[in-house]
Amino acid sequence: MLRLAVALLVCLSVRAADPVPFSHKRHAPLKLDCVYCHATAKTGERASYPKSSVCKTCHVDKATALAKTDRIEPETSVYMLAEFAYFSHAKHTGAKIACQKCHGEVWTMEEVTQVLPMTMKACVSCHRASHAPTACNKCHELGQ
Numbered sequence: 001m002l003r004l005a006v007a008l009l010v011c012l013s014v015r016a017a018d019p020v021p022f023s024h025k026r027h028a029p030l031k032l033d034c035v036y037c038h039a040t041a042k043t044g045e046r047a048s049y050p051k052s053s054v055c056k057t058c059h060v061d062k063a064t065a066l067a068k069t070d071r072i073e074p075e076t077s078v079y080m081l082a083e084f085a086y087f088s089h090a091k092h093t094g095a096k097i098a099c100q101k102c103h104g105e106v107w108t109m110e111e112v113t114q115v116l117p118m119t120m121k122a123c124v125s126c127h128r129a130s131h132a133p134t135a136c137n138k139c140h141e142l143g144q
Contacts, residue, residue, distance in 0.1 A: 078113065
């Protein structure tokens with residue numbers, strides 16, 4: 001019985017591989033705009049992950065693996081903000097800030113890694129350098 005419990009814990013603790021491994025570097029020659037896959041990157045609070053139908057446009061051979069999910073999402077996000085902070089991709093792209101400013105040259109990455117730390121210091125430094133507002137209520141709900 002103890003062996004069964006240990007085996008079950010080991011199975012549950014092993015990280016499942018992402019359903020479809022993704023390499024931005026491998027897709028770089030296509031010269032796709034970020035919004036081709038991340039449709040809400042310029043219009044939403046967050047940049048969405050692609051729908052599997054976007055991938056199936058080219059990857060007909062992977063249709064079976066992609067059919068299991070509507071969206072292609074990694075197990076964990078690379079960029080995570082604190083719950084008390086607010087960030088809008090739409091506001092930043094509206095201010096003509098390129099994706100690379102925060103995310104780096106993802107087209108050179110086999111696996112996306114964090115380029116800009118998700119800290120208040122990093123955000124305030126960038127806002128000051130670009131003369132953007134630094135009032136607390138621009139990124140934080142008052143009363144928190």
